[in-house]
Amino acid sequence: MNVLEVRDLRVEFPTHRGVLTALDNVSLSIRPGEILGVVGESGAGKSMTGLAVQGLLEPPGRIASGSVTLNGRRIDTLSDREMTRIRGREIGAIFQDPLTSLNPLFTVGAQLVETIRQHLPMSASAARARAVELLAEVGIPAPSERVDHYPHQFSGGMRQRVVIALALAARPSLIIADEPTTALDVSIQAQITALLRRLCAEHGSAVMLVTHDMGVIAETADRVAVMYAGRLIEIGEVAQVTRDPQHPYTQGLMGSIPALGARVPRLEQIDGSMPRLNAIPPGCAFNPRCPQAGPRCRRERPELFTAGAEKAACWLLEGGTA
């Protein structure tokens, strides 16, 4: 059974100009212990997917249709009170900026103990012991001392480790990590992604890794879901997608990443930019930028077609052929 099963998820934001569709029929699933990368440019809806799963959409955003199932239980219909019991307990979260994710007025220990005791029946002293343990586990030196320090006394990388400890505090089966390395220095990023990978393997937690960085995905995730303008356009094994992307957008994306290995005179580029949510063209959202777009692409929206080991939403792949 999948840890997470998202079916035809549609998220809408009613505005004075009409309803914006932030997520449009997104379906994906994560198996136990699996790391699913969700990748896309800013505004593609990748973070929104994570928030929708956690029930943390900012009003007036709302799930308009579709379903979210966690460990076989449907959670998108739960009340906020019920979701509170799931968040932290069954879904851990890691946010982008470790500088702002922690309440500056509480020690990291207090925040850990609060989270642990919220979800697990534990005495205060046991929770504290567990907090120290967690800090040790995420690689913070001298954890029994550091547990009483305030967030501002930690460096960025260390703070992100604390955030990971908080996410793991109640041993959730799913962790949603939203750009966990973007705010960090290059040489620290690798430490954090590796830590995340190792801990999830040890804990058996599945991870939804939301990032804009294909490189991080390639190095960390097992499978990858590519999003564009609120839609899922390609999903598959990481190696497959990076090596042999099926959707023209993914192809362009891969081509536009400068290579470390060899130098090309000119990068492949996708002209234009991703449409704003209030101006998504009919048919395939990518059609105005797509070099291979045909008339059908401008009219009808393609569904996900299977192409080998992956699926991609492109008419070119209809019937499993490119």
Added chain:
Amino acid sequence: MKPIQAGLLATAALMTAVSAQAETLRWGSARDIYSLDPYSYGDSYTIAFMNHVYEALVRYDENLEIEGALATEWETVSPSVWRFHLREGVKFQDGAEFTADDVIASLTRVSDPASPLKGNLPAYKSATKVDDYTVDIELTGPYPLLLNDLTNILIFDAGWLKDNNAEKPSDAAAGVENYATNNANGTGPFSVESRTPDAKTVLVRNDGWWDEPRHNIDRIEFTPITSAPTRVAALLSGEINFTEEAPVQDLERLAAAPGVTLMETPSLRTIMFGFNRKPKLEDGRDNPFNDLRVRQAFDVAIDRDLLAKRVFRGKSRASGSMVAPEIPGYAEALDAYPAADPEKARALLAEAGHEGLEFSLVCTNDAYVNDEELCRAVVSMLSRAGFNPTLDSAPQALQTPKRAGGKADVYIIGWATLPMMDAYSLLQQIIHTKSEIWGVFNWGEWSYPEIDKLIEQASTEMDRDKRLALETEALQMAKDELVMLPLYQQPMAWAMSEEVESVMQKPDNKARHWLTRLAE
């Protein structure tokens, strides 16, 4: 509960209990007294209030006739020397015996060069002790109004003054507080229990008073409430049960309120306008007010009847006289005033060549009843009669330097001839040319030698009828010259609740609560 707290609560309970049981007069006034020291300012309100605590040698009775107080008898030893026989067995509130030394110490104190009350005893030269209960007061010359003056000279205890280093009147410049400013020790019907300036002054019955008390008051709580509507609200809600300053505009409502009694009458205080009469005005123009026609135009521009009707709701007495009818020296002929006639005023102004005359009217807004309202109304009347006045309205404290310094073109002044209760007061202080003891309030600096002559004659004329005839003549001359422009006798309205049975109201507008009876 801790013992200290318990004690405090008990004290509090006790205090409220006392104030609930005692017969208390809760007196809401429009202003506070300045000091407990009656000699600290030449302020008659303070003196009148302190008269409940201190007494003078003589006092006015219910008919405003002079009777003995701390003196029992007096006679003139020579035209300029008066002998006073003092009442025996009178004790100050601290227990000290009242003797001739106290009178001499008090007279010395009040006539000190720094004393602001010096002018209230103009003819005083010296005092000598004849024996413990006899004092001679020597004057600068024959002077008929000494007794009138003495009603206002309150007597201190010599020993108390000496012990507390208060033998001289207070002097703000010296930067030292005068003991008498915050403490009092008189012979009067009440003694001071406590005082918080601007908040509350509490007097309690003096059981050792020499006189037979006609009041039944145990306690007077004197509270200044400067805001008129608040004062009315306080009376209506029963927080005070007496005020001698019921706002004119609220009288109708107060009269209709259940349990409120009003006592209204025109007072002795005459409100007048004075003119700058120096050769030049403050801004350097030739002074138009030296032209009688301009003053006459001013006179006929003002509709006194309308002022009385509207600004004072019929409670004031429109007047052409500078003194009230009750004041010796008054004559009916003085009281005539012209009917308002803006056209005539215009014509007079035009004749004098001063159409559209610009000038400043310096007016108080806290000294007299509805003074600001009055001035605004007058400004509008004058404007319609071809004048072009600018109203400068501010508290008395700010306006007096301007008025006294000759910076005002036209100014308001009120005069009640108190404490003298004689037209001579007005003639001497206002009408006479400014010099030495004369014309202290001759702010416009006019000079009419013929009138001066009459005033000086009156000052030494010991025959009352002759003196009053002289005074009336002087007043008539002053009126003909429009030296001052009298408008009306201002109204006074006292209001009290049912808790007050009776009070003695006299046109001098002084509360005499040793004659007040509260409902039992």
Added chain:
Amino acid sequence: MSADIKDRAAAPALKVRGLCKSFDVSAPWLNRVIERRERQILRAVDDIDFDVPRGGCLSLVGESGCGKSTVARIVTGLHRPERGEMRFAPGKSGQPMTAQMIFQDPYASLNARWKVFDVIAEPLRELKLRSGKQAIRDRVNELLEVVGLSPADGAKYPHEFSGGQRQRISIARALASEPEFLVCDEPTSALDVSVQAQILNLMRSLQDELGLTYLFISHDLSVVRHMSDRIAVMYLGRIVEEAPTEVLFARTRHPYTQLLLDTIPDVRNPHRDRPLRGGEVPSPLNPPSGCSFHPRCPFADDRCKQEKPGLISCDDGAVVACHRVEESGGIPAGEAVNA
């Protein structure tokens, strides 16, 4: 190609020698006196040399706080160098070239209250490069087209554009002053990948068309590799390795450069289970003694802790500051130790 680069390097567009810049970040005087603290000097740029080849591109690479942006600001005149020499070669006009700059944040680099037209016209007006309304208008329109926008876009405000378009406007503004030398401070790090490719391509083609010289600042080795002829790697205010691009990637000598290469995720060649290199970037306020990289260096020994390594030149054009490399006569540090 390498001969070409050497020719250009013979007459560099910008020659920098012994450049130093420090900032006084000490606590206020009173604090120092009472708390007996010392003056704190941040040595942002510590004695660096480099040449920017005319018509070429030199890149400065390093993590945040390494001083690369300070260098950019010194070169553009925003900071005054504390010590050292900085000489621009004469440009087409015979006067020394002046540097223009392209900034990192496309949202902060344009005045939101100004129309795009005015943003681009500002240099024309300030430097009096064109006079007359029509001439300015024509030039602005021309510049808009050069960067791939339309003249109609001049009437809009910056907020109406996407990040990539704004960066194009920035480039147009920089070009308006007709510079021969451009300092690009992380021009694409705020952009999405597909847009980054557009901007990088645009910059490359502009370089070719207009003969521009670039000083390119970035933390991203792959972008740098794509753009530059030479690369200088900075660490805590110093250049630790400088080499022609291909040389740097082929023979990475300095352990820090190696660390960067190892940790950068590579889509095409993911090294998934690489060993974790620990450690944090030390505070530039209090740099380690000797070689400032020694606490994180797997090859460090006592000499590295005590002695600051000098720059040594290798025969393939690389310059490295590393005792290991020096000791082994130019062999990369990793290989030298392993050998």
Added chain:
Amino acid sequence: MLVFILKRLVNAVFVMMAVAFLAFAIFQVAGDPVEMLANEQMSQVDRDALRDRMGLNDPMPVQFMRFVGNAMQGDFGMSYRNNQDVIGLIAERFPATMELVLVATLISLVVGIPLGILTAIGRGRWYAEGLQFLSIIGVSLPSFVVGIMLILVFSVILGWSPSFGRGEVVDFGWWSTGLLTPSGRAALVLPAISLSLYQITLIMRLVRAEMLEVLRTDFIKFARARGIPRHRIWFRHALRNCLMPVVTMTAMNVGALIAFALITETVFQWPGMGMLFIQAVTFLDFPVMAAYLVIISFIFVVLNTMVDISYAIIDPRLRSAR
């Protein structure tokens, strides 16, 4: 930390010197105190003697230093109007004003904070919008109008409370309190409400703004993602983070409130420092005006300095930063 305190103190002294100079300047600008003191009959010789006695012929700096020296010993001279030692006059009224201000502050906190929370967490709901609208009216109604209306309704029409003054007071040494007698407490109600009304709206709006701000921070979102229940987030995390500015503003505003109380005191005939000051202003009683100015500013500066310092003590981030 020590340095910080020292700095604040130096700053406070500097400000006080400047204020003292202003107060001193009042005398200089306002004209000749001799003219105010002398009565009409005083001769020129006497005037000159008086001038000399008061030290008015000394050079300005000497006079200023003497003013400061005297002021530090609590000597501001004698009131022209009351012939009393100014500092004694003010001390007599100090308890009345302080009691009024403190009770008003208490009311404003007790009412303002819950209302602020309510409007923040119910943003968009009818009751929150309603309260918000009321608060605009609250800041818009002039204090004297509020006072007059309260008297009209509660004293005159309903007769529930006294319309002026302080009621019975009990003395403790130099402090007099109206809190221990029924009439004192009754007299306090209307003025305190009138004075606190503006403060309530200020606190309410501040709490609302701070709450809204804090509620949108990452650490609050992260706390939600950790499964911390809403009420705990509101009252523990958010409230605690926004209490600091509220407490700061309240403490700092005590000074402003003391000054502002003069309007309330005028309307309610409350025998406090403000009424003394207003009367001094109409009588041009310069020693009282100067002393009041210096004392109010002193209270103001002391409060500000204390708030600044305690701020540094409380906030963990500021603690180590300094």
Added chain:
Amino acid sequence: MSRQYQTPAMTPAADARTPSQETGRRVKWRESEIYRSFRRRPATVAASVLLLFLVVTAFLSPLYVPQNPYDPAQLDLLNAEIPPIWQADGQWPFILGTDSQGRDVLSAILYGSRVSIVIGIAAVALSLVVGITFGLLAGFYGGVIDTLLMRLGDVLLSIPTILVAILVSSLVRQALPASLRDVGAAGVLVLAIVLSSWVQYARTVRAQASVEREKEYVLAARVLHVPGRRIMLGHILPNTLTPIFVAATLNFGMAILTEATLSFLGIGMPPGQPSLGTLIRLGNDYLFSGSWWIVVFPVMQLSLLVVTVNMIGDWLRDALNPKLR
């Protein structure tokens, strides 16, 4: 305390707010966020309409009111205390009745509003000029200028606003010659309000300017060697105006209130040229006398004026605050 919390990545709603690109300026205003948020709040619309009405009626009042309440020659005691027109004794043309001097209450209120509004506008405008100038200089140049200006501000802020205003207006008025006192009263009031309110603007501008100074668009201008003065006025100033605009709106309400308070205390506008505060002070004496209209209408006008201004200010603050979008 500096707040460093960043707002998270754009939500789609925020993204959608930027106006569409193909239209002209006027249409843009109609589609702008400000305009929309304005239209969404009927209370704000109502307040604006009401405020506009109050301001226009006040300023045009000389054209249509039955009397000039500042001209004493037009006042007649015979008309004193006439109740409003709808009461039994009401008389045309005194729609809202007359006061104790026969002054038409409606005329007095409208003229009084004009005085209050003019004083409010003048005070805010002058505070803006002083505050922005000082704030820009301090924020852009820093150093000694900054320290001096901000310390000066500290001192002024250490004296409560109302106290500064009272001191200034009582002392300065005293120093004026009698003939100028009435004419100068408005000026003195403006001065009194400005003295304590410019600091707020200066601090806001300074804070904003020292942030903007480091922004890249300013650096870009500096790379071009644009002179400091032009950078300040052309680049930094426009970008500091939004918070200033909000503060100015709210302070306009405050200025009107301060003026009213001073006048109520008797140290503001004189009774001959009353502002709303003076009218309330004068009318207050008639609170219990039955002539309620003398005080009630000025109170209503003042409250309406300030409430509408504050409602607009409050809305502006929310609408222009990027954090609250």
